[in-house]
Amino acid sequence: MGMTGQFIAVSSEVLQAIKSQELSIHSLEVGLDIDKSWQALHYVLCGSIAEGEPPLGYIIPISSNYIGHLSDVEAFALNPGQIREALAAVEQITAAELREQYNFAEMVEQGVYPLTEDDDSEEFFDYIYENFVAIRDFYTLTAAEEQNIIFYIL
Template sequence: MGMVFTARRLSGEDLATVLADPDAVGTLFDGGPHELDLDKAWHGLHYLLNGTTYEVRGDAGPAIIGGDPIGPDLGMGPARLLMPDAVRAVAAGLDAVDDATLRARFDPATMSEAEIYPHIWDDGEDEFDNYLLPNFTALRDFYRDAAASGDAVLLAVT
């Protein structure tokens, strides 16, 4: 199965639940309408947004592995929580990145050398057009909706 990324929008009520009982985090990832599944595209997108393997930089940087750890280990560590103000900043940061900028950052050889998961980048431009770009669009839309609703966001790589 490998390492996959899921994000979940948290309403004010859900956020209060998580803050009161961090162990409830694992029960909130249920595949519902307020979730985003990036499958294994998460690390490639993080790299394109940050220019690093795991560091978080800039407003869009926290979109994948930002936030503060919360709750139990879900497989690859605990979930991470972005509060509503941080979600708005990430949404604005993602809106500032256009498709052409993202494409210009895509360098299959460099990504392979940096061991960016899932190690498929040598396949070339198809990986950008058919895998990374559609997932980036979904990520940007997810954050736009979360920011517009004033939601917090939980992030998990499992």
């Protein structure tokens, strides 16, 4: 198995119920599963395994917006304004532009999950780009609905 990144779109009321642990994250339907691409995407966008300034740091929100250890996962949340800010930063990024930020050898050297030296650089880029597009689409829908996003790693 492995650590997979999960996104859920929720109303403010549901977000509050999750924060207060009246509701389990696991009782909600996953809106987007980005498999094991979460740390690699964060690294390509932010240049760091765990740090990342907004708005790009909001794409995989693992360095800010922590809401707690909930339902056996570390959870992070974004409000509609943060989602719109993140979306504005990435909605025009092309595959070529993302590739310019992609350095496979450096990522392997830094121990970026889930990479190993045996992985194919081109196949891995295609994998993370596919998930990047899925995140962008998910953020677009979530922003249009004025929802919040919860991100966690399972």
